[in-house]
Amino acid sequence: MVNANLAERLGRRRKRRRRQPLLFPRRRPMTPTLRFTPTAWAKLLFLRDRGETEVGGFGISSPLDLLLIDDVRLVRQQCTSVTVAFDDQAVADFFDRQVDQGLRPEQFGRVWIHTHPGDSASPSSKDEETFARCFGESDWAVMFILAQGGETYARLRFNIGPRGSLEIPVDVDYRRPFAAADQTTWDLEYVECVHSPYFTSPNVSEVEPPHLFDIEDDWTDWFNFAKPEPFATAQEESVYAPT
């Protein structure tokens, strides 16, 4: 009886082994990952911890891998513990400088980065509204949030084709050569860009308050500029040149 059962089981195994190979072999789907160079990650941690407020900026993507962040750049902004508002003129100037340095628009206008005080990196309702409104015109974009406590949140959104969005993992890529930390330059960038609406430095008080991006502003034109085609024509330069 025992031998009969064994023979039956072996027979089943033999049958299983004779199964035809799959026409489309199963593979683990590749999950895109937002990666930072160690230098970019160190800079982001420095900027997050430099003051008491949130800070925001743009990820500068590697030309060969748009989800590899080589640098994190701030623009002039007014920040509280729960908000970041970009100066629209500063954003236009930032975009112009990136183009002048030879970067493609998808390298500097698609990865929106900001920090959260506290432990939660979950996007707020205003974060969601801003991401949908301001980045909904580009073919793809990433919202990345780093909380004070270390939690991260990244979501990749496609606005073309079948559309969709997915949360993606975040990693620091140590496999390539990377530059040394430069806290002095990072600190200068922070001081130049991050301001509180409640306190005004002597230098800033003499200039007219900047117009800030807020919930009423329309960033559509701003992100149309960041589309790859057409780009840097004389007509567009005249449209987007700072006035």
Ligand SMILES: [Zn+2]
């Ligand atoms: Zn937020």
